Amino acid sequence: MPSRSLETDYLVVGAGAMGMAFTDALIDHADVHVTLVDRRHAAGGHWEDAYPFVQLHQASVFYGVASTVLGTGAVQEDGPESGLQERARRSEIQSYYDDLLHRRFVGSGRVTFLGGREHHTDGAAQLVTSRVSGDTVEVEVRRRVVDATYFSPTIPATTPPPFGVADDAPVVAINELARLDAAPRRFVIVGAGKTATDGIVWLLSNDVSPDRITWIRPRDPWMLNRAVVQPRPVVALGLAADTMSAAAEAESLDDLFLRLEAAGVMLRVDRDVVPSMAKTPTLGVWELDLLRTIDDVVCLGHIEHVTTTEIVLDEGVIPLAPGSLVVHCAASGLQYPPLVPIWEPDKIRLQTSRAGFPCFNAALAGYVEATRDDDRERNRLCPPTNLPDDPLSWAQMQVRGTLATRAFGAEPDIAAWANGCALNPARIEPAQRDDPDVQAAAARVADVVEPGLARLAALAGLPLAPSGA
């Protein structure tokens, strides 16, 4: 039974990147009170449990909330990413969210944060139970419940390995690499995604020689070249033009990705394998060069189980040398729940509308919630877009995302807001519009977008008209 109750306009469940970006845009554009709940004791979501050496995969300015830029917007001047935008480390992201939560949100008196508390329901009652005291509070919500957990990623620190682990088998989550007491003789990195590549790059950067690393890579991944995801209109328009040009000419999904690779957009580790995985995390070319130094790559499918002496996979068994450490980097990361309308009678379920960029999309939803008063219209402006897993779902994401961008971008106030929002990867500030390079890049996009989108839709098996249109 609830011990007490409190009232609020919005109950936002999840103080991760999406809940924070939504709340920030909402309170900036509407005079409302928000109660933000998270089972974690701080804001920032999965970053609280991320491995210590994690960095944003993309530019800092694309991450966080609309009102407050993360980082300085500086371009790196030395190191392997010279010329590319800075990327925040975990501690900077945590401190950014902590500051935002306590100074801007709670300090304004318009946000109440209930950290270390679990949200649950009992019939229509919205309940929040402290994980410390066990007390339950009922939250009376005047306007909306907002589910900011729908796209919450899974990470190794909080998700057990997706394979069996025998007693005493030397399996750890990637976080443990930074807490080793003694150096293992070998490292077996398990996973084909961004976490695995981060683990390998970190080991190599810590003087572990490549021949001490085994990489268990069930699927080969396509990854996005970080150089083409930069907050500069010429780069963003160039990416759009390259994508649509490749699509217009593509004979198949594989052919599309190979064309994107030739255009410098996509990267793959092994040039002899056409990847089947396309979550498309962002990678630097310097990281790719390091990854290619690993010769002991095991492509025998997924692991079934690990014992103290061997690793049993779908398609074979490999011995586990004494002194090896098996590093779990195999949480799925992105989630793929069914796409549902963002605005439904009982709740708002935050999802992406334009392709990728969860922070921009959550901020957009906050802006649209504050500035529109009809859910049908809100859903027309912000249809949901899936996250990618393979080439087909990547193409579907591009088609859905492009149609969504057209829908919200056609509204003058949203276009103006988005062009002033650093989170927006397609942002063009008014002063940049007359730049001849920007105009040339925009003309390139205009030339290819229609044939490219039509072919992309055919490859994706999707109609071109938004549903309901």
Ligand SMILES: Cc1cc2nc3c(=O)[nH]c(=O)nc-3n(C[C@H](O)[C@H](O)[C@H](O)COP(=O)(O)OP(=O)(O)OC[C@H]3O[C@@H](n4cnc5c(N)ncnc54)[C@H](O)[C@@H]3O)c2cc1C
């Ligand atoms: C290693 C890594 C690097 C990434 N780098 C980038 C990047 O550079 N750029 C980019 O755009 N994206 C990046 N992403 C993706 C991006 O961070 C995520 O997709 C997105 O930001 C996740 O935010 P979220 O709010 O959806 O989820 P989360 O961060 O998981 O937040 C959801 C919160 O909800 C809380 N919660 C869930 N259920 C309940 C409940 N019942 N009661 C109370 N609280 C609850 C959880 O405790 C959690 O804190 C990265 C992801 C990972 C894993």
